[in-house]
Amino acid sequence: MAKKVALLQGNEACAHGAVYAGCTFFGGYPITPSTEVAEVMSVELPKIGGAFIQMEDEIAAMASILGGALTGAKAMTATSGPGMSLKQELLGYACIAEIPCVIINVMRGGPSTGMPTGPSQSDVLQARWGTHGDHPAIALAPSSCQEIFSETVRAFNLAEKYRMPVQVVFDEIVGHMRERIEFPEPGELEIIDRTEPTVAxxxxxxxxxxxxxxxxxxxxxxxxxxxxxxxxxxxxxxxxxxxxxxxxxxxxxxxxxxxxxADIESNEEYQTEDAEVIVLAYGSTARSGRYAVDRLREEGVKAGLFRPITLWPFPEKRVQELAKQTKGIIVPEMNLGQMVLEVERVVARDCAVELIGRVDGEPITPTQIMDKVKEVL
Amino acid sequence: MAERYEVRFSGAGGQGLITAGIILAQAAAIVEGKHAVQSQSYGPEARGGASKSEVIISDAPIDYPKATLVDACLAMTQVAADKYSDTIKAGGLLLLDDDLVKEDPKGDFKIYRMPITNTAKNEIGREIVANVVAMGAMVALTGIVSKEAGEKAVLDRVPEAFKELNQKAYAAGYDKMKALMD
Known part of the structure; x- marks a missing residue:
């Protein structure tokens, strides 16, 4: 039988991925540009006997998924910028109490209310250090609608396997754009459930x-x-x-x-083998990066793309290796320099590291990246 | 490298142009099995303001999801025509709603004018289907999907009670555009 296909927004794909992963509880408070995640969950969860609650605010939404998760459900919430700020205290609670749950953050510009309808990638350090205290973090950054589906499934798997909150962070561009999605058959993607006690x-x-x-x-x-x-x-x-x-x-x-x-990190590499310059990009920006790499290769420039799908823990070993074989790493991101700090930290002085930062609510274009690559060479 | 074909629907929020883009993407990606990405940008207001919806269609996977140089653009307001026509590629196509855009924007592109809103209001009987009239016209103008694929995508996305209305709107847009091009 042919697979079910649909033209879906990234946000819609996220909700369907959650249901596929076995999520039965969603507590949320709608906020642009993440609202469609909650909308679809409110339609889908009742169909499978799950529960959707629109809470009074983002803090309560986070609290509700911790309660839901502790009782045994796979639980998720979705938010953006200011909503994510509000969730930080309870995110810390999930870390210390080791409560498995999934938090979707469709990033928008900030701080505060910022630019609700414009794309941004300015919460990527918040995803690592937003809540106080020493704590581990897992954050995944998909860059297509199909990948949002599969990474949402993986987020649940990692949350349940390692008993901790997992964030899926993506920008408005991939959250709101529509692409063809193939729904995996049941059993096609691995589903991990938490380990339950065997002792009395x-x-x-x-x-x-x-x-x-x-x-x-x-x-x-x-x-x-x-x-x-x-x-x-x-x-x-x-x-x-x-x-x-x-x-x-x-x-x-x-x-x-x-x-x-080794189990958590996940990257995609494109034309990195002989690359003299590597574009390190995530989310929608990686799509601009790949387009730029193709154009540069046509012009005879040896460019490559390294795309971390797992942002945290950051794939430091592989980036260190690449730094030793390339002249420069360019980090385009829709913020004024966040992941670039991590790249600089792990690369040390092995190659040049250059930021392309953009915060005007417009995407980073392939042309911007191509110009920077030529500058570095 | 694979050929990208870029289509832009632009106008004001509330004119249904994002929906028009979604329907075109559905026709390409689902009905015809091509690669397509639809994206949009709009202000925080629900109505008014400049709005655009872009569809990239290709025979290979699409990396950059936004328009670079637009092959064919629709403008349903003067503001949109002025604001969004500057990235149409040389020799590209621009369709203007004759009822709402009074002045032709300047540039190296071929302009067509069609009374889109009036066709919806007076011939079909409902102004709300102007976006489907426009969608039919853009399918005829670009030939990027077949007439049948476009129609199937329209019908897939509207409730039963409105199928006939939308079918008529789509056909009117398509046929009028074909007549203009002859």
């Missing part, structure tokens, strides 16, 4: 390290009774200030992601 309820500890760095998570409200807190906690979930316990707990949380980089 009286032996259960919500942060039990005997199972490794990611402990099984029991459904809250089931026969497994446990304590959830935003305080630093011991393996049994109750607060502690014992130095060695707090230290071990904090380091474990960072380690669980550092040790899993």
């Amino acid at each position: 309820p009286e032996d259960y500890k919500p942060y039990d390290t005997q199972f490794g760095d990611v402990a099984p998570l029991a459904a809250f409200g089931s026969e497994y009774r446990y304590h959830v807190t935003g305080l630093n906690k011991a393996e049994d979930g109750f607060p502690t200030t014992k130095a060695e316990l707090v230290d071990a707990e904090q380091r474990r949380q960072i380690r669980k992601i550092e040790d899993a980089r």
Whole structure:
């Protein structure tokens, strides 16, 4: 049978990807340019027995998905700029309490209300460091409607596998543009569910390290009774200030992601083998980058594209390798210099690093990138 | 490199031009199985303001999703005609709504004029289908999808009760444009 196809917006594809991944709870508060994610979830979730709640604000929306996730549901919210700022405190709560959930951020310009209908990529450092305190972060940055679908599925998989919040960040261009989507058949994409406890309820500890760095998570409200807190906690979930316990707990949380980089990192490389200049771009900007690379190659310029699909953890090893074999890395992004800081950090002095920053609500064009490549050569 | 064909629908918010772009993309990407990307830009106002919807059609995957040099442009307001005609490529096509655009923008492109809004209002009976009249005209003007593919895409996207109305609007736009081109 032919696959189901449709012309969908990135935001719509995101919602369908979430349902495919097994999401049964969405708590949200609509905000441009992410609103269509909530719209589609409100239509699709009731059909499968799931629940959609429009909460009173973005903070409550974040709180609702933490509650939903703890009871055993795969849960998601979607927002943009100022809404993402409001969610930061509870995002930190999800980090420390290790609650699996997915947060979609369709970025818009800022700070504050900024430019609701214009594209931006200015939340990419917020995705890493927006909430306070040391914490691991996973953020995925798809660049097409089909990839928004599949990366949303992957976001749920990573959230459930590593017991933590995962952000999918994309810009208004890919969120609102429409492309042909092929719906994967059930079973075609891998679906990962969280590990549930096998011990007896009286032996259960919500942060039990005997199972490794990611402990099984029991459904809250089931026969497994446990304590959830935003305080630093011991393996049994109750607060502690014992130095060695707090230290071990904090380091474990960072380690669980550092040790899993190979599983989490995901990049696309195009014409990088012999590239003298590499364009490092993500989201819609990577599409401009690829177009520019093709044109430059036609002109005989050896350009290539490196596209991190996983922004956090940043693929530092591969970028370090590329820096040693190229003259320069160009980082176009719709902000005034965010991922470029990470590139500079990992590249050190192995090659030139140049930013193309744009914040006027217009996309970075292939011409801008081509001009910069020629400048660097 | 694969050929890109770029179409722009421009006018004011509320004229249904984003929908017109979506229908063209649907005709290309779903009905005809080509590669197509539709995108849009508009102000925060729901109505009024300058609005444009762009469709890129290609026989290969499309990287940059926005227009670079537009092959064919529709303008349904004077503001849009003035603002968006400067990126039409040399020798490209510009279709103006004769009822709403009084002055021809200057540039190296071929201009056609058609009473789009009046056709919808007076011949079809509903001004609201002006965007579908325009869509039919753009299919005829560009030939980028077949007449049948365009019609199927229109019918796929409208509720049952409005199918006949939209079918008529599409046919009127298509036929009038063909007559203008002869």
